Amino acid sequence: MSTLDHALSGELTADGHRLVQRVYYEDTDFSGFVYHARYLHFMERGRTDYLRCLGVEQGALSIEGDTEGLMFVVHRMEIDFKAPARMDDVLTVLTHTEKAGGAKMVLQQEVRRGEQLLIAAKVVIAVVNAKGRPRRLPEGLAAQFLGAAAAG
Numbered sequence: 001m002s003t004l005d006h007a008l009s010g011e012l013t014a015d016g017h018r019l020v021q022r023v024y025y026e027d028t029d030f031s032g033f034v035y036h037a038r039y040l041h042f043m044e045r046g047r048t049d050y051l052r053c054l055g056v057e058q059g060a061l062s063i064e065g066d067t068e069g070l071m072f073v074v075h076r077m078e079i080d081f082k083a084p085a086r087m088d089d090v091l092t093v094l095t096h097t098e099k100a101g102g103a104k105m106v107l108q109q110e111v112r113r114g115e116q117l118l119i120a121a122k123v124v125i126a127v128v129n130a131k132g133r134p135r136r137l138p139e140g141l142a143a144q145f146l147g148a149a150a151a152g
Contacts, residue, residue: 009049016096017050023089033084039119040077043109046093047123050107054144069130070138075104076124083118085111091118100145103127103134 010019021042029035051058051072058072085091092112099106104126111119129135 009052010046010093012050012053013094016094017046017053019046019049019093019095021045021091021093023085023087023091025087027085028087032086034086034089036081039079039081039111042091042093042111043095043119043121043123046095046109047107047125050095056141056144068135070135070141071128071130072105072125073128073132074123075126078122080120081118082120083113083116085113085118089113097145098122100137100142103136105137105142105145 010017023034027034027038027041048058090113094110094112096108097105098108104124107123107125109119109121109123110117127135127137
């Protein structure tokens with residue numbers, strides 16, 4: 001990953017991953033607050049860049065000699081909306097692995113403005129093959145996610 005890519009992708013931390021995002025006009029609704037569904041975009045970017053920083057390229061998630069393919073899909077999401085963000089706020093999206101194994105991963109995500117918690121989410125990710133059927137997360141990949149979690 002180039003220096004520019006790394007800067008755009010946030011950073012791995014002792015607790016998982018940290019990504020900084022600015023709120024733009026397009027993220028807000030008529031009230032001037034961030035529209036609730038836009039937080040899904042911020043959290044998706046956090047999850048995607050978490051993978052990128054771990055060295056996992058989603059577009060090439062085929063294990064050598066593996067013809068099944070490997071994809072991650074959101075299976076379930078629980079979100080607590082604590083406080084709103086506004087245009088020009090600088091948000092930090094924090095992502096860490098709670099569980100990785102079998103055919104799923106569980107990630108915890110937070111969206112913060114400074115120290116203030118705005119969003120808390122639990123995201124269950126299903127691991128599927130190219131046909132959309134469940135498959136086991138390869139042990140090496142699970143270890144990458146759990147290693148990031150254990151570092152915290």
